Amino acid sequence: MRIGELGERSGVSIPTIKYYVREGLVPSGLRTKANQVDYGEAHLRRLRLVRALLEVGELSVATAKQVIAVLDDPEESALRSMGKAAYALGGGFPATAPRGEDHAGGAGVPNAGTASATRVDDLLDRHGWTVGPNNPARAQLASAFGVAEALGMGDALDQIDRYAEAAYSVAEVDIEIALSPATLDESTERMLVWTVVGDRAITALRRLAQEAVAVKRM
Amino acid sequence: MRIGELGERSGVSIPTIKYYVREGLVPSGLRTKANQVDYGEAHLRRLRLVRALLEVGELSVATAKQVIAVLDDPEESALRSMGKAAYALGGGFPATAPRGEDHAGGAGVPNAGTASATRVDDLLDRHGWTVGPNNPARAQLASAFGVAEALGMGDALDQIDRYAEAAYSVAEVDIEIALSPATLDESTERMLVWTVVGDRAITALRRLAQEAVAVKRM
Incomplete structure (x- = not known):
């Protein structure tokens, strides 16, 4: 298809598509004539993935590039590719560094210490979860533990x-x-998209459920 | 305590504390002498809450003010106050508007339509959840549904x-x-803090569990 159709079907403007191609987030189309570039279904799927990562996942273009790089260099199995992509995806919540310090120079919410990292190890052990030492979610969970402690809510962690x-x-x-689709590429893409969209859905469901639980108790 | 001790115990710098007081996020201290202002445990607790909202929850100062306003005008029961605060907290994920359009003018990931809103209603019905019509998480869930559909992952919603x-x-x-502490104020504060910190913890746990599940299947 021509870039115009790609834009229509993806809901992404032509200048934005060109920007993504320049940034290496979307592969170039195939030049069929001097003045014509052709795009396929793979481009459409990739465009949707990029939008999901940037807008829903709120990744930076740099992080999105790293995630995309995994797709362009797949592992031998869907599960391995999915894992590699998940690691590249990183946190799931944008910033761990303190914000709003531009008007001051304070300390902010402390980051995770060794105690929090040990707590994460213990949790993984207790549940028998096999998780590699480099999974970025380890540090994120430890950071959440550290913040809960610092905010006087260490007791909440007893329920973890x-x-x-x-x-x-x-x-x-x-x-x-x-894993539901047939191809490895698609599985990795779906894993990525659903991880970021699913975060949103789960956050919203949690808030709805909180109200439902509260109403029951009133 | 003096502002210096408040700063030490909260890990927030003195200029930042003063900024929060000016913005109305933290109440003023009590002026005991011409040159001395006294702060109590309530100030310390409030400071921790503000940090949690701004840094972990990534709320804007404006939204944090609305949340704090609920605390300063409590309802007759902890559950009602908690509900009001949760509504003020809003989304849980920062932006629903398309981003990265500064370099273009495209459409972006579409927002939720009527079909998605109906899907949310149906879900609440199926589970027997009583949720007010103004709970902001309704729109957030509908938006996640809309995004999943737009990204070709409507089938994932069958598992919702x-x-x-x-x-x-x-x-x-x-x-x-x-609800574990005794006072209404504390319950509302804990609800707010744990909602934002818990989002982080749950996101991280999901990613760790994804790896554990994948490893089991390899």
């Missing part, structure tokens, strides 16, 4: 196993959804 | 009930944690 169980049942569905 | 069940068990723990 119940959150872990809920997360595991979510992850089982996640992997099922990602 | 399993996510809802996980979210409900998370919310039950959330409410328990919030």
Whole structure:
């Protein structure tokens, strides 16, 4: 298809498509004539992925590039590619550094210490989860633990196993959804898209459920 | 305590504390002498809450003000105050508007339509969740549904009930944690802090669990 059709079907403007191609987020089209470049379904899928990463996942263009690079250099199995892509995706929440310090120079919410990292290890052990040492979510969970402690909510962490169980049942569905298509490429893409969109859905569901639980108790 | 001690105990710099007081996020201290202002435990707790909202929750100062306003005008029950605060907290994910359009003028990921809103209503009905019409998470969930459809992942939404069940068990723990202290004020504060910190923890746990599930399947 021509770039105009690609733009229409993806809902992405032509200048934005060209920008993504220049940045290496979307592969170039195939030049068929001097004045004509052709795009296929793979371009359309990639464009949707890029939009999901940038807008829903709120990744920087630089991080999105790293994620995309995994797709362009796939592993031998869908699960391995998915894992590599998930690591590249990183946090899931944009910033861990303190913000709003432009008007001052304070300390901010402290980052995770060794105690929090040990707590993460213990949790993984207790649940029998095999997780590589470089999974970026380890540091993120440790950081959440550290923040909870610093904010005087260390007692909430006594309940963390119940959150872990809920997360595991979510992850089982996640992997099922990602593996449902036939091809490796598609599985990795679906894993990425659903990870960022799913974060949104789960956050919203949690808030709706909080109200439902509260109403029951009134 | 003097502002210096407040700064030390909260890890927030004195200029930042003064900024929060000017913005109305933290109440003024009590002027005890011409040159001395006194702060109490309530100030310390409020400071921690503000940091959690701004840094972990990534709220704007304007939104944080609205949330704080609920604390300064409590309802007759902890659950009602918690609900009001949760509504003020809003989304849980910063932006729903398309980003990165400064270099172009494209459409971006479409927002939720009527179909998505109906899907949310149906989900609440199926699970018997009583949720007010103005809960901002309704629109957020509908938006996630719309994005999933637009990105060719509408099939993932067939599994949404399993996510809802996980979210409900998370919310039950959330409410328990919030209600554990004795006072209404503290419950509302804990609800707010744990909602934003819990989002982080759950996101990280989901990613760790995804790896654990994938490893099991390899």
